[in-house]
Amino acid sequence: MTKPATLKEIARRLNVSVSTVSRALHDHPSIGLRTRTQVQQLAQELNYEPNKTAIFFKQGKTFTIGVILPNLSEEFFSMAITGIEQTALKHSYNVLMGQSHDLPELEKRITATMKDHRVDGLIISLAKDSKDFEHFNQLDKYNIPVVFFDRIPPQKTAHYVSCNLRPGISQAAQFLIKKGHKRIALINGPSSLLATKERMEGYTAALHAKKIKIDMGLVVSTDLSTGGTEDAMKQLLALKNPPTAIITFNDYVALDAIRYARRHNKKINQDLSFVSCANLPITHYLDTPPLASVEQFPREQGEKAMEIMLQLLTRGEELKQKGQFFQTELESRLELIEP
Amino acid sequence: MTKPATLKEIARRLNVSVSTVSRALHDHPSIGLRTRTQVQQLAQELNYEPNKTAIFFKQGKTFTIGVILPNLSEEFFSMAITGIEQTALKHSYNVLMGQSHDLPELEKRITATMKDHRVDGLIISLAKDSKDFEHFNQLDKYNIPVVFFDRIPPQKTAHYVSCNLRPGISQAAQFLIKKGHKRIALINGPSSLLATKERMEGYTAALHAKKIKIDMGLVVSTDLSTGGTEDAMKQLLALKNPPTAIITFNDYVALDAIRYARRHNKKINQDLSFVSCANLPITHYLDTPPLASVEQFPREQGEKAMEIMLQLLTRGEELKQKGQFFQTELESRLELIEP
DNA sequence: AAAACTCATTCAAACGTTTGCGTTATTTTC
DNA sequence: GAAAATAACGCAAACGTTTGAATGAGTTTT
Numbered sequence: 068m069t070k071p072a073t074l075k076e077i078a079r080r081l082n083v084s085v086s087t088v089s090r091a092l093h094d095h096p097s098i099g100l101r102t103r104t105q106v107q108q109l110a111q112e113l114n115y116e117p118n119k120t121a122i123f124f125k126q127g128k129t130f131t132i133g134v135i136l137p138n139l140s141e142e143f144f145s146m147a148i149t150g151i152e153q154t155a156l157k158h159s160y161n162v163l164m165g166q167s168h169d170l171p172e173l174e175k176r177i178t179a180t181m182k183d184h185r186v187d188g189l190i191i192s193l194a195k196d197s198k199d200f201e202h203f204n205q206l207d208k209y210n211i212p213v214v215f216f217d218r219i220p221p222q223k224t225a226h227y228v229s230c231n232l233r234p235g236i237s238q239a240a241q242f243l244i245k246k247g248h249k250r251i252a253l254i255n256g257p258s259s260l261l262a263t264k265e266r267m268e269g270y271t272a273a274l275h276a277k278k279i280k281i282d283m284g285l286v287v288s289t290d291l292s293t294g295g296t297e298d299a300m301k302q303l304l305a306l307k308n309p310p311t312a313i314i315t316f317n318d319y320v321a322l323d324a325i326r327y328a329r330r331h332n333k334k335i336n337q338d339l340s341f342v343s344c345a346n347l348p349i350t351h352y353l354d355t356p357p358l359a360s361v362e363q364f365p366r367e368q369g370e371k372a373m374e375i376m377l378q379l380l381t382r383g384e385e386l387k388q389k390g391q392f393f394q395t396e397l398e399s400r401l402e403l404i405e406p
Numbered sequence: 407m408t409k410p411a412t413l414k415e416i417a418r419r420l421n422v423s424v425s426t427v428s429r430a431l432h433d434h435p436s437i438g439l440r441t442r443t444q445v446q447q448l449a450q451e452l453n454y455e456p457n458k459t460a461i462f463f464k465q466g467k468t469f470t471i472g473v474i475l476p477n478l479s480e481e482f483f484s485m486a487i488t489g490i491e492q493t494a495l496k497h498s499y500n501v502l503m504g505q506s507h508d509l510p511e512l513e514k515r516i517t518a519t520m521k522d523h524r525v526d527g528l529i530i531s532l533a534k535d536s537k538d539f540e541h542f543n544q545l546d547k548y549n550i551p552v553v554f555f556d557r558i559p560p561q562k563t564a565h566y567v568s569c570n571l572r573p574g575i576s577q578a579a580q581f582l583i584k585k586g587h588k589r590i591a592l593i594n595g596p597s598s599l600l601a602t603k604e605r606m607e608g609y610t611a612a613l614h615a616k617k618i619k620i621d622m623g624l625v626v627s628t629d630l631s632t633g634g635t636e637d638a639m640k641q642l643l644a645l646k647n648p649p650t651a652i653i654t655f656n657d658y659v660a661l662d663a664i665r666y667a668r669r670h671n672k673k674i675n676q677d678l679s680f681v682s683c684a685n686l687p688i689t690h691y692l693d694t695p696p697l698a699s700v701e702q703f704p705r706e707q708g709e710k711a712m713e714i715m716l717q718l719l720t721r722g723e724e725l726k727q728k729g730q731f732f733q734t735e736l737e738s739r740l741e742l743i744e745p
Numbered sequence: 746a747a748a749a750c751t752c753a754t755t756c757a758a759a760c761g762t763t764t765g766c767g768t769t770a771t772t773t774t775c
Numbered sequence: 776g777a778a779a780a781t782a783a784c785g786c787a788a789a790c791g792t793t794t795g796a797a798t799g800a801g802t803t804t805t
Binding site: 118119121123162164165177181182183208322323326 | 455457458459460462468469478481487488491495501502503504505520523524547661662668687688692693694
């Protein structure tokens with residue numbers, strides 16, 4: 068209704084200067100007790116609240132960090148952004164959120180509007196098929212630091228947090244081998260993702276260690292859609308020597324795969340055992356969940372990414388001089404699922 | 407690295423005034439062709455981008471709307487915010503996101519920081535136990551419109567979007583009655599929620615219509631935690647005349663309830679049928695999902711809330727004069743789930 | 746050839762806040 | 776009692792942009 072109170076208004080009413088009011092409210096020692104209390108009292112009465120947009124503008128800071136991620140509907144990302152938000156809030160930063168829906172074009176556009184809004188920093192998990200990272204480098208010109216997490220770019224001149232899937236996948240394979248499985252399949256993701264490569268490496272490492280020859284027929288891939296996963300399953304079940312266990316790219320793929328297997332009259336975790344990645348809460352509700360899942364610590368990744376961001380925001384220049392990059396790799400870990 | 411280019415910088419280099427540069431870039435007719443092209447060319451070269459914080463500050467607008475919701479981990483809310491974000495993006499608004507985690511205190515704090523950031527408007531779904539709405543009324547003083555969705559306050563002097571559960575729940579009960587069920591239980595939510603009352607009304611209405619006497623022993627409640635739901639199930643299964651069908655408050659409650667029933671050797675949807683609310687994608691992955699779920703259109707609610715917000719932002723004053731409130735109620739609808 | 750008009754540009758204020766420096770008036774020091 | 780120190784406050788610039796009003800030069804009208 069009425070315009071919010073300003074320093075100027077308070078100054079006018081008290082017949083003092085704006086600077087006096089400003090200092091009085093900040094308890095600056097050079098302001099006398101009388102005026103100070105007068106100012107503070109009137110400020111209270113008028114419900115004065117500093118106009119942060121003015122302060123942000125003047126300081127060139129917004130205390131806002133942008134977060135771009137593919138999709139909130141994936142529990143992994145909603146957990147990650149929760150970690151980011153919580154850490155941000157602790158340090159009085161706000162979170163501007165945007166979803167790329169795995170569309171590089173949209174990702175680019177959101178990046179642009181966030182730059183326009185002069186976010187102090189950007190935390191991003193890349194869209195599935197992002198190939199062009201030029202617009203992120205552009206942000207450097209605006210002094211907007213960028214921290215990637217989980218879906219990180221191939222270039223090594225970037226700050227990032229990721230979760231190394233190799234140990235987890237290796238543990239998964241070993242776990243299955245110990246259970247007596249000899250033919251262990253891997254439903255992997257799109258080859259463009261770094262994560263796909265990592266899973267492959269963990270898989271081969273574990274099989275090598277146990278002297279099991281790798282049958283490339285057992286390694287298939289999905290584009291992460293339900294249809295893609297079903298195609299992959301079809302491929303595997305059509306083998307003359309089909310697998311007795313399957314490691315899936317993530318929990319969603321596992322769900323699709325398990326449903327497919329069930330429909331084809333496989334007894335889950337008897338005829339065909341499953342282990343997946345991500346360890347999302349969703350799996351705990353299934354009556355036939357995978358036996359285990361590789362925990363990727365989304366929340367921790369988010370927290371860590373925000374912590375790195377805070378570092379960059381406080382001592383960014385110094386670090387940029389040195390050409391140092393924050394690169395944190397969390398170790399994935401296999402977690403058993405109790406049905 | 408180098409400071410971003412400003413109007414002043416361009417003006418200095420071209421030996422013209424700042425206002426000329428500003429107008430030239432806006433294709434103002436009063437600027438000559440020569441200077442205009444000169445200015446635009448140099449702007450291009452210097453990669454000039456208007457400093458929106460300055461513009462926001464001057465215009466008193468931020469083109470940002472705050473969204474506060476209880477929890478992104480609930481698919482319902484992540485779908486809702488997706489609807490909000492998409493509509494916002496269409497109109498060049500950004501979304502500042504905050505989770506209350508169902509803590510009224512946190513909700514209050516986030517509201518405060520969003521006010522500080524001078525969001526142009528606030529869309530909010532209340533924390534479970536929010537009782538105090540004074541801080542939202544406060545926002546009125548700052549000319550920040552508030553639109554509630556789904557979890558709305560009891561007061562009727564507010565803009566809101568909600569989904570009326572009565573028709574959906576009635577359909578659910580009728581659906582079960584048609585299947586031959588006589589003893590239909592309802593696991594309801596906390597009595598503080600409006601939604602709980604609505605479900606009860608839909609339930610009684612349907613049973614009344616079919617001349618089935620209401621047995622209050624069949625109506626239990628959960629605090630929405632897994633433990634609470636299990637207690638509720640325990641209560642129901644301990645009845646001397648236990649239910650043959652259960653309507654649950656939402657899908658998460660259904661998942662917990664189904665798991666509990668399975669552990670107690672009930673054949674799901676044979677011994678004991680389930681119908682729930684929310685119709686989240688998660689249910690489609692279960693091998694024993696509820697038979698049906700009441701769709702609450704989270705995405706549509708989000709979109710509608712944002713549309714109302716846009717109205718308020720453009721013709722807010724006018725509407726406030728008239729004391730009009732936007733209050734949209736979507737109708738819930740029962741959707742069958744194919745396993 | 747003076748008056749009226751057009752065109753291109755500049756001036757200056759405004760948005761709200763912070764802050765280095767300058768200006769008083771009062772008090773302390775020797 | 777004059778000089779120095781201190782306390783309390785005001786001035787003005789700065790951040791980047793927009794915009795109404797003013798200025799100046801050149802062109803047309805009469």
